[in-house]
Amino acid sequence: MLSTKIEKALNAQIAMEGYASMNYLSMASWCDQEGMEGCARFLYRQSEEEREHMMRLVHYVNEADGKALIPAIKKPQMTYKSVQALFNAVYKSEQKVTAAINEIVALCYTEKDHATLNFMQWYVEEQREEEAMVRGILDRIKLIGGGPQSLYYVDKEVDKINKQLAAAEAAEPEA
Numbered sequence: 001m002l003s004t005k006i007e008k009a010l011n012a013q014i015a016m017e018g019y020a021s022m023n024y025l026s027m028a029s030w031c032d033q034e035g036m037e038g039c040a041r042f043l044y045r046q047s048e049e050e051r052e053h054m055m056r057l058v059h060y061v062n063e064a065d066g067k068a069l070i071p072a073i074k075k076p077q078m079t080y081k082s083v084q085a086l087f088n089a090v091y092k093s094e095q096k097v098t099a100a101i102n103e104i105v106a107l108c109y110t111e112k113d114h115a116t117l118n119f120m121q122w123y124v125e126e127q128r129e130e131e132a133m134v135r136g137i138l139d140r141i142k143l144i145g146g147g148p149q150s151l152y153y154v155d156k157e158v159d160k161i162n163k164q165l166a167a168a169e170a171a172e173p174e175a
């Protein structure tokens with residue numbers, strides 16, 4: 001049984017993850033239109049991941065006898081000034097999500113909800129990984145430069161990450 005406060009916080013997180021999924025989908029689509037296939041592939045994958053994050057929460061809330069609320073779709077930003085601006089926006093979004101996750105974890109302690117605290121540990125680790133990954137991309141963009149001639153190399157670098165992620169996924173044992 002979830003407390004009202006925890007249920008409300010988890011539903012706010014469902015909305016946040018759902019929005020992140022649509023936001024990354026919009027970013028992926030923009031990269032596709034701009035001919036940055038590696039970045040597009042990366043963001044399509046991130047969009048799927050955010051949907052999975054949302055779904056985990058939906059199932060958890062319903063299984064805990066709460067009511068998962070499916071959020072309305074807010075229109076995300078459609079265009080970006082540069083690929084650097086785009087990944088800065090991804091990083092900001094991830095930092096916002098991390099702060100929200102930390103708030104839920106803190107609430108779990110005050111509400112003495114050990115089951116939700118346990119459930120949220122997966123998100124804590126996931127956020128650490130996602131922030132580090134996006135920081136890595138921003139560092140590479142800084143090294144290569146954000147100008148139009150650098151886009152080809154930025155795209156290749158992001159595609160290397162796609163290959164690493166695909167290899168890590170293939171190596172995972174079947175669930």
Ligand code: FEO
Pocket residue numbers: 017020049050053094097130
């Ligand atoms: Fe599910 Fe990247 O936050």
